[in-house]
Amino acid sequence: MAEKRSKKLVQGNEACSEGALYAGCRFYAGYPITPSTEVAEILSARLPNVGGKFIQMEDEIASISAVIGASLAGLKSLTATSGPGFSLKQEGIGYACMAEVPCVIVNVMRGGPSTGYPTGPSQSDVMQAKWGTHGDHPVIAVTPAYVQEIFSETVRAFNLAERYRTPVLILYDEIVGHMREPVTFPLPGELEVIDRVKPTCPLEEYLPYDTEYEIAPLAAFGEGYRFHVTGLNHRADGFPTNDSKLIEKGIKRLTGKIENHREDIWKNEEYLLDDADIVVFAFGSTARSARYSVRKARENGLKAGLLRPLTLWPFPEKAVRDAVVRAKAVIVPEMNLGQIVHEVERCACGVKVEGIFRVDGEPINPRQILDVIEKYR
Amino acid sequence: MPSGAVAEKKTKSSVPFDYNKYLRPNKLPHIWCPGCGHGIVLKSLLRAIDKSGLAKDQICMVSGIGCSSRTPGYVDFNTMHTLHGRALSFATGVKLAKPGLKIIVTTGDGDALAIGGNHFIHTCRRNIDMTILVYSNAIYGMTGGQFSPTTPPGAMSTTSRYGNMEPIFDCCELAKAAGATFVARGTAYHTQELERTILEAIKHKGTSVVEVLDQCPTYYGRHNKFKSATQMMEVIEKEGTVSVSQADKLPPEKLKGKLLRGILYRTERTEYCEEYRKLMEKAQQTK
Ligand SMILES: Cc1ncc(C[n+]2csc(CCOP(=O)(O)OP(=O)(O)O)c2C)c(N)n1
Ligand code: SF4
Numbered sequence: 001m002a003e004k005r006s007k008k009l010v011q012g013n014e015a016c017s018e019g020a021l022y023a024g025c026r027f028y029a030g031y032p033i034t035p036s037t038e039v040a041e042i043l044s045a046r047l048p049n050v051g052g053k054f055i056q057m058e059d060e061i062a063s064i065s066a067v068i069g070a071s072l073a074g075l076k077s078l079t080a081t082s083g084p085g086f087s088l089k090q091e092g093i094g095y096a097c098m099a100e101v102p103c104v105i106v107n108v109m110r111g112g113p114s115t116g117y118p119t120g121p122s123q124s125d126v127m128q129a130k131w132g133t134h135g136d137h138p139v140i141a142v143t144p145a146y147v148q149e150i151f152s153e154t155v156r157a158f159n160l161a162e163r164y165r166t167p168v169l170i171l172y173d174e175i176v177g178h179m180r181e182p183v184t185f186p187l188p189g190e191l192e193v194i195d196r197v198k199p200t201c202p203l204e205e206y207l208p209y210d211t212e213y214e215i216a217p218l219a220a221f222g223e224g225y226r227f228h229v230t231g232l233n234h235r236a237d238g239f240p241t242n243d244s245k246l247i248e249k250g251i252k253r254l255t256g257k258i259e260n261h262r263e264d265i266w267k268n269e270e271y272l273l274d275d276a277d278i279v280v281f282a283f284g285s286t287a288r289s290a291r292y293s294v295r296k297a298r299e300n301g302l303k304a305g306l307l308r309p310l311t312l313w314p315f316p317e318k319a320v321r322d323a324v325v326r327a328k329a330v331i332v333p334e335m336n337l338g339q340i341v342h343e344v345e346r347c348a349c350g351v352k353v354e355g356i357f358r359v360d361g362e363p364i365n366p367r368q369i370l371d372v373i374e375k376y377r
Numbered sequence: 378m379p380s381g382a383v384a385e386k387k388t389k390s391s392v393p394f395d396y397n398k399y400l401r402p403n404k405l406p407h408i409w410c411p412g413c414g415h416g417i418v419l420k421s422l423l424r425a426i427d428k429s430g431l432a433k434d435q436i437c438m439v440s441g442i443g444c445s446s447r448t449p450g451y452v453d454f455n456t457m458h459t460l461h462g463r464a465l466s467f468a469t470g471v472k473l474a475k476p477g478l479k480i481i482v483t484t485g486d487g488d489a490l491a492i493g494g495n496h497f498i499h500t501c502r503r504n505i506d507m508t509i510l511v512y513s514n515a516i517y518g519m520t521g522g523q524f525s526p527t528t529p530p531g532a533m534s535t536t537s538r539y540g541n542m543e544p545i546f547d548c549c550e551l552a553k554a555a556g557a558t559f560v561a562r563g564t565a566y567h568t569q570e571l572e573r574t575i576l577e578a579i580k581h582k583g584t585s586v587v588e589v590l591d592q593c594p595t596y597y598g599r600h601n602k603f604k605s606a607t608q609m610m611e612v613i614e615k616e617g618t619v620s621v622s623q624a625d626k627l628p629p630e631k632l633k634g635k636l637l638r639g640i641l642y643r644t645e646r647t648e649y650c651e652e653y654r655k656l657m658e659k660a661q662q663t664k
Contacts, residue, residue: 027474048660053473053653058499062466065459069439069470072457073478077470095460221437221455221471222478228450230458239404239450 007184012150012177013038013080016106016170017046018185019154020078023193025104026052027077029066031059031085034118035174036108039080060085064092064105071096071103072229074220076158076195080106082174083116086125087132093167094133095231097254100209100218102161102196104154106170108177109284109335111361120361121174123284124336129169130313136251138258140265141169141313143283147181152191153310159194160265164257165215171312173335175285175363199225207236209250214257258314267310268319272298276305278376279323279330281344283309286333286364293369304373312340320347327351329376333364399423399433401453408447412598412606414565414591415445415512421568422481422510423452425575437478439468441493443485443519444593445512454481462492465500468507476650479579480507486527487517490546494526501555504583505649510575511548511586514593522596533600552586553642559585560642565592566614567638577640583648590614590636 010018017039020028028043030036040056047054053070057063060081067077081089086107096103109125111117125132129141140160144153154170161168199206199217206225210216216236219225232240233247241247258265271291273279278297282290287308297304307323309316324330330348332341333356341355356372358364400423409415426436436454440446442461449456455478459467468480489497489511500509516534517523524534524541527548531540552560559581563571571589578585590613592598594606603609621639624632 027470029470045660048653048657051657055469055473057466057469058495061463062469062496062499065463065466066470066473068459069457069467069472070474071470073437073471073474075474077474091460092463220475221457222434222475224434226433226453226455228456228458230450231460232458 003187005184005187007182009180010147010183011038011180012147012172013108014042015147015150015183016080016154017042019151020104020158021046021050022151022186022191023076023155023158024195025076025078025158026050027067027070027075028053028079029055029057029063029070029077030079030081031057031063033082033085035110035177036080036082036106039106043078060088061092064089064096067103068092068096068099068101071101072221074223076102076162078104078106080108082108083110083112083118083125084114086128090132094135094137096167097133097137098231099229100165100254101167102165102218103167104157104161104170105167109171109173111359117361119174121285121335121363122359122361123173123286123334124339124359126171126312126336127339129171136255138166138255139169139313140164140166140258140311141171142310143171143312144310145172145176145284145287145308147176147179148183149310150176151183151185155191155193156267159192162194162196163215164261165196165218166258169313171284173285208238209234209236211236211253214260262314265311265314266316266319268316269306269308269310270323271306271308273305273307273323275326276303276323277326277328278302278304278373279307279327280304280369280373281307281320281330281332281340282334283312283340286335289364289366290333290369292366293373296366296370297373300374302373302377315343315347317347320344321349324348324351329354331356331369331372333369335359335364394424394427396420396423399426399452401451404451407451409444410595412592412594413444414514414593414610415448417565417568418510418512418571418589418591419448419451421563421571422575424572425579428572428576429579431479431579435477435479436481437468437471438481438483439464439471440483441485441488443488443517445483445485445518446488448483462488463496464488465493465496465509469500469503469505472505472507473650473653476506481579482507482509484509484511485518486511486513486515486548487525490526490548490551498551498555501552501557501584501586503649504556504558504646506582506584508575508578508581508585508587511588512591513548513588514591514597516593516597518593518596522593522600532597534596535600548588549586549641556584557586558583558644558646559640561586561640562588562590562618562636562638564590564614564618564638566610570620570638574640581643583646590618
């Protein structure tokens with residue numbers, strides 16, 4: 001008899017933990033913080049069962065550092081945090097970008113700035129996700145909106161990290177992080193799981209940043225390829241360089257390796273968008289309200305549609321451009337004071353863009369969005 | 378070491394030690410100033426590694442940021458130059474992921490005890506198997522000579538223009554109190570003794586900390602009116618220290634103001650990865 005998929009009522013943070021295990025994650029380092037703590041709690045129980053490693057570090061800086069170390073030793077690695085902890089991890093995220101170390105960082109967004117509103121939802125870290133670490137660097141961030149989707153997007157986040165040798169951020173908010181929904185767990189093999197490409201060349205010929213490749217194979221420490229890793233600008237062999245030509249080439253390759261593959265990284269849900277002249281652009285839990293508002297608007301005779309990015313970074317420029325062709329207006333609800341709205345504006349080809357913002361720790365409800373849609377009747 | 382060929386006569390044997398066996402000669406010359414202690418410490422470290430019998434593939438050397446933290450770039454192991462202060466956290470990740478690797482961390486007094494102080498004490502507390510070499514030159518060398526947590530009170534630096542007003546951390550006392558199971562001190566002056574001390578540290582299972590007093594003639598030396606690197610070595614490293622084996626025999630007044638050299642503390646306690654292995658067994662039984 002074929003193995004049956006199990007179905008369970010679970011919380012977003014649990015779906016994330018299970019998704020990580022499905023993707024082959026075998027290392028977690030973290031420091032507790034609401035509303036992400038359940039990821040650590042669950043993995044502290046689950047990882048030892050499957051021969052994986054869990055460690056509670058002394059802070060978030062130590063956690064991201066240990067994650068990078070473990071990844072270089074060959075394990076798929078994860079850390080999860082929120083608000084203040086995400087701020088602390090920024091320098092480490094930049095190191096992972098620069099040294100091209102695959103890893104996954106979950107940020108369950110809560111209200112800020114500072115300690116802010118630990119138990120309230122927010123979407124105010126989306127620009128920090130893009131620009132939080134210093135310097136020009138590539139960023140991939142995924143934004144699931146449903147508990148089932150947290151599972152599958154966590155698997156996708158690991159796949160992208162491994163494929164592109166880069167840190168990948170999973171951004172969801174407190175609402176979906178703590179919400180319970182039924183999740184059907186896919187069987188092994190049902191979802192694609194990608195592992196990093198390892199070198200096969202003779203030991204002495206290995207270059208960890210070989211420019212012959214767009215994304216060079218990555219060896220693991222302790223397996224014969226004795227290589228060097230640094231956060232300094234480096235050459236193909238991984239050693240520091242002051243050569244201005246090589247520095248420029250290196251930084252451009254770093255950002256280019258993501259930019260050139262945006263089509264592969266982008267993922268959107270389009271709902272009633274084909275003939276829509278009022279486009280709602282929403283992500284995460286806000287998109288759940290937006291979807292409902294769009295359906296209601298259609299019932300009221302308005303041609304509304306939803307564009308929901310599952311990949312927020314790199315920004316879905318093409319999808320926005322395509323969606324605004326017939327549009328009179330684009331509405332961007334987000335739980336912050338207006339962050340992604342500016343990205344949408346940049347791609348909206350002059351079409352009117354209106355934001356709906358909320359920072360009181362309450363979700364944006366369908367009524368709020370519907371009222372704005374109605375304005376464009 | 379500009380030519381890349383480094384050789385030194387051993388005291389007891391006539392066969393010169395082949396440093397090139399462990400160096401990456403094409404990555405030399407190194408960045409260190411003439412007279413800097415960091416290169417001397419590296420030589421003792423490489424001789425100790427040779428005596429330990431560890432294969433190059435088995436060793437992972439991790440550092441933070443600073444002059445001392447440039448060490449991994451010159452040696453032919455699995456090597457990682459990380460973030461200022463975070464070497465021990467990166468190293469913890471590597472070790473837990475691959476317990477078979479021998480981890481050696483080369484870090485500065487600023488890297489280990491200032492920005493990395495929290496990671497230092499928690500690494501010692503866990504007793505995770507790694508050898509931590511703190512290159513203690515009482516200054517921030519890389520950034521141009523600011524005072525560090527080991528700069529003595531009264532000493533001059535580019536940010537203590539009226540004499541340092543802060544007390545110091547005693548690296549060894551701190552390591553011991555935090556739970557390190559092997560604590561030692563050496564100097565760049567006593568190279569043979571340092572080699573023996575590091576070898577013992579490497580052989581130890583658990584967190585081993587070796588504070589190595591060495592000199593930064595460029596900044597600490599100049600700002601504190603030392604005439605040369607050798608004078609610094611004589612005053613700070615030779616006259617400023619006493620070997621633990623002799624300390625017992627000396628009257629208290631002769632020990633005043635001197636730091637002890639040698640293995641200061643050694644004990645046994647379950648190592649972190651070993652403890653984790655047991656935890657995995659327990660978890661898998663109760664699955
Ligand atoms: C987060 C961060 N802060 C500050 C610096 C600048 N910085 C680089 S090395 C260093 C001090 C190095 O001193 P130490 O660790 O004692 O090593 P030394 O250079 O003396 O060998 C500082 C402050 C940095 N690289 N990163
Ligand atoms: S600045 Fe000081 S610590 Fe740095 S290399 Fe020169 S002498 Fe050594």
